[in-house]
Amino acid sequence: MRTITRPVAFGAVALVLAFGIWLWTGGMDELARWAAAAQRDVQNGMARSLRALRAGDPAALTTLMSVCFAYGFFHAVGPGHGKMLVGGYGVAEKVPLGRLSIVALAGSLMQAVSAIVLVATGVWLLGLTRAQMTDAGDYWLAPASLAAIALVGVWLAIRGMHRLLGASQRAHFQAHDYDGHAPISDGGVCETCGHVHAPDPGEVAQAAGLRATLALILAIGIRPCTGALFLLILGWGMDLQMAAIAGAFTMALGTASVTLAVAGGAVLFRESLARAIGDGQGAARLASVIEILAGLGVTVLSVGLLLRLL
Amino acid sequence: MRMFAFPLAALLALFPAQSGAHPHIFVDTSIQFLFDSDEQLAGVRIIWIYDELYSLLITEDLGLDQDFDGQLTSDEVEKLSGFDMNWDEGFAGDVRGFSNEQALDLSRPVEWSATFEEGKIITTHVRALAERVDPRDTELVFRIYDPTFYTAYSATEIHLVEGAPDCFAEAKRFDPEIAYAYLEDRLDEAEAAGMDVEMNFPAVGAIFADEVRLICAP
Numbered sequence: 001m002r003t004i005t006r007p008v009a010f011g012a013v014a015l016v017l018a019f020g021i022w023l024w025t026g027g028m029d030e031l032a033r034w035a036a037a038a039q040r041d042v043q044n045g046m047a048r049s050l051r052a053l054r055a056g057d058p059a060a061l062t063t064l065m066s067v068c069f070a071y072g073f074f075h076a077v078g079p080g081h082g083k084m085l086v087g088g089y090g091v092a093e094k095v096p097l098g099r100l101s102i103v104a105l106a107g108s109l110m111q112a113v114s115a116i117v118l119v120a121t122g123v124w125l126l127g128l129t130r131a132q133m134t135d136a137g138d139y140w141l142a143p144a145s146l147a148a149i150a151l152v153g154v155w156l157a158i159r160g161m162h163r164l165l166g167a168s169q170r171a172h173f174q175a176h177d178y179d180g181h182a183p184i185s186d187g188g189v190c191e192t193c194g195h196v197h198a199p200d201p202g203e204v205a206q207a208a209g210l211r212a213t214l215a216l217i218l219a220i221g222i223r224p225c226t227g228a229l230f231l232l233i234l235g236w237g238m239d240l241q242m243a244a245i246a247g248a249f250t251m252a253l254g255t256a257s258v259t260l261a262v263a264g265g266a267v268l269f270r271e272s273l274a275r276a277i278g279d280g281q282g283a284a285r286l287a288s289v290i291e292i293l294a295g296l297g298v299t300v301l302s303v304g305l306l307l308r309l310l
Numbered sequence: 311m312r313m314f315a316f317p318l319a320a321l322l323a324l325f326p327a328q329s330g331a332h333p334h335i336f337v338d339t340s341i342q343f344l345f346d347s348d349e350q351l352a353g354v355r356i357i358w359i360y361d362e363l364y365s366l367l368i369t370e371d372l373g374l375d376q377d378f379d380g381q382l383t384s385d386e387v388e389k390l391s392g393f394d395m396n397w398d399e400g401f402a403g404d405v406r407g408f409s410n411e412q413a414l415d416l417s418r419p420v421e422w423s424a425t426f427e428e429g430k431i432i433t434t435h436v437r438a439l440a441e442r443v444d445p446r447d448t449e450l451v452f453r454i455y456d457p458t459f460y461t462a463y464s465a466t467e468i469h470l471v472e473g474a475p476d477c478f479a480e481a482k483r484f485d486p487e488i489a490y491a492y493l494e495d496r497l498d499e500a501e502a503a504g505m506d507v508e509m510n511f512p513a514v515g516a517i518f519a520d521e522v523r524l525i526c527a528p
Contacts, residue, residue: 033490036462040336040361047362047429054378130371226334230367237370238378 009275012268035077042071046231046247054238061243068247071227072108072254097267104259110221112252114141115228116245123236130233134226141222227251332511333462336361339454340465341405341522345473350442351524354416354452356405357434358394365431368393375426382426391424394433403437404456404463409448415440445477445526455519458511459493465520477526489517 045067052060118136122128128136228248235244342355360368369375372393374386382390397403397418407414419435426432443450454463469479496512 030490033486036333036490039333040462043336043361043363047366050366051378051380051429130367230363234366234370 006276009272012272013276031077035074038070038074042067042074046071050234050238050240050243053240053243061246064243064247065250068231068250069254069257072251073257074254075225075227075251076255076258097264100263100267101260104263105256106218107221108252108256108259109249110218111225111255112228112248114222115224115232115248118224119229119232119236123233133233134229141224225251225255332459333456335364335461337461337463338466339405339463339520340469341452341454341479342470342472343474343477343479343524344436345471345477346442347473348442349444349474351439351445351450351474352442353436353438354405354407355421355434355436356403356419357432360431360433362429365426365429368431369426380426380429387424387426390426390431391433392422393424395419395422395435404454404461405437406453406455407439408451408453409443411449411451414443445474445524446528450524452522452524453516453519454522455515457513457515459513459515459518460511462518463520465522469522471524474526477524480523480525482521482523484518484520489514492517 046064049060049064049067053064118141119133122133122136228251231247231251232244235241235247338359340357342357343351344353344355346352369382369390372389374390375382403416403419405416407416416437416439419437422433422435424431424433454465456463464483465481466483469481471477471479493512493514496514500512
């Protein structure tokens with residue numbers, strides 16, 4: 001990203017913006033329409049390749065995998081707002097693409113894992129029927145997922161509080177001879193030595209970091225996706241367990257491909273914008289304004305959801 | 311802004327669960343209009359052709375077609391028949407008839423059958439009209455949809471008229487531009503209100519309804 005020249009950066013910004021505008025002005029509907037039509041073909045293809053596989057056609061495995069990837073992809077392209085959240089997060093926050101990608105990928109894969117665990121235990125240990133298993137997904141695992149999310153939230157809050165209290169005291173007493181110290185100005189910057197004593201909320205959030213985010217994803221991923229459940233139940237019934245498990249993971253990769261593309265676009269936009277407007281003071285201000293607007297947009301959407309969830 | 315990093319990450323991770331996955335089942339539908347000897351509309355026969363994935367789920371549930379050749383024995387057909395006819399009290403059958411936009415009173419399903427062709431389950435059932443209707447006096451429209459949009463019906467098949475030589479049926483597909491724009495708006499609203507759209511999908515089905523209209527020479 002550092003090597004891109006300003007014209008290229010302007011081009012990238014324009015491109016991502018144009019795509020965003022297309023999405024807002026009806027492109028989203030068009031995409032949803034296309035995805036819904038494709039979903040039907042993909043479902044038929046999945047059934048056909050499962051039957052062919054069962055009939056002993058090894059080439060059907062390749063078909064099944066591509067169909068599963070397509071299923072995940074169209075699933076993610078279809079109606080729904082998650083993509084905007086990923087995009088908003090990527091634009092507003094200075095998250096590296098790597099971390100954003102891990103989050104997107106882990107979320108998808110975790111859902112495949114929980115579908116596999118549900119079907120495996122459901123069939124082997126409990127002898128559940130299909131309806132009982134999809135009900136288990138809706139009525140047991142969805143609330144279990146919510147409970148786990150709440151636990152992660154509590155853990156994070158406690159840890160954050162510890163850090164906030166512990167760090168501010170420790171940092172201050174260790175770094176300086178207490179008597180001779182100048183007063184601390186707003187923002188925690190020491191007036192004589194110029195460095196930060198108390199961690200600002202940003203640092204706390206950063207410290208919560210990847211590990212906490214992953215914990216959260218795992219909690220959320222407890223709830224399996226319906227498509228993967230259907231595939232796995234069929235796989236178990238038809239004695240095609242391994243193919244179905246591979247298919248569930250491939251489906252997750254298909255879903256993640258969309259999220260990854262959105263994450264990539266968002267980070268490209270953010271980096272290119274920074275590059276295009278250069279380093280001046282006005283530029284910095286503009287960047288902050290964009291950051292705030294993107295963040296606020298996503299926050300407004302999100303807080304309601306989160307409140308309902310927790 | 312970093313303060314928001316945690317809730318934002320939470321939401322971002324919700325993404326796979328949130329992408330509204332509806333519809334799950336696809337059903338091609340056709341209607342046969344059944345007339346009595348006085349050329350009055352007496353009922354409709356509904357033909358449902360299920361998508362192959364749903365068909366496979368059902369045959370697996372019932373333990374049918376275990377040689378996976380896409381054919382059922384007559385015993386198996388017997389077992390399959392009626393699997394989709396056990397309607398809950400509130401279920402309207404996903405087909406609604408209107409005479410001059412007044413809802414017609416359709417009976418619960420009778421005379422049902424099921425077959426299995428090329429991996430697809432095809433079922434039929436008849437719904438009788440409580441009161442017979444003269445199609446020449448009134449505008450008759452049947453709308454085919456699942457209000458919850460869990461199932462997507464499409465009236466793309468041929469529609470037949472039995473017993474009324476000067477009548478024909480005409481299908482009109484829903485307008486995808488309007489329907490999907492509407493769906494996006496309802497999803498936006500639901501998510502802004504903090505709804506989990508996968509569990510409580512907005513009831514958008516009606517706008518995805520295909521129509522079959524009965525047209526008779528006066």
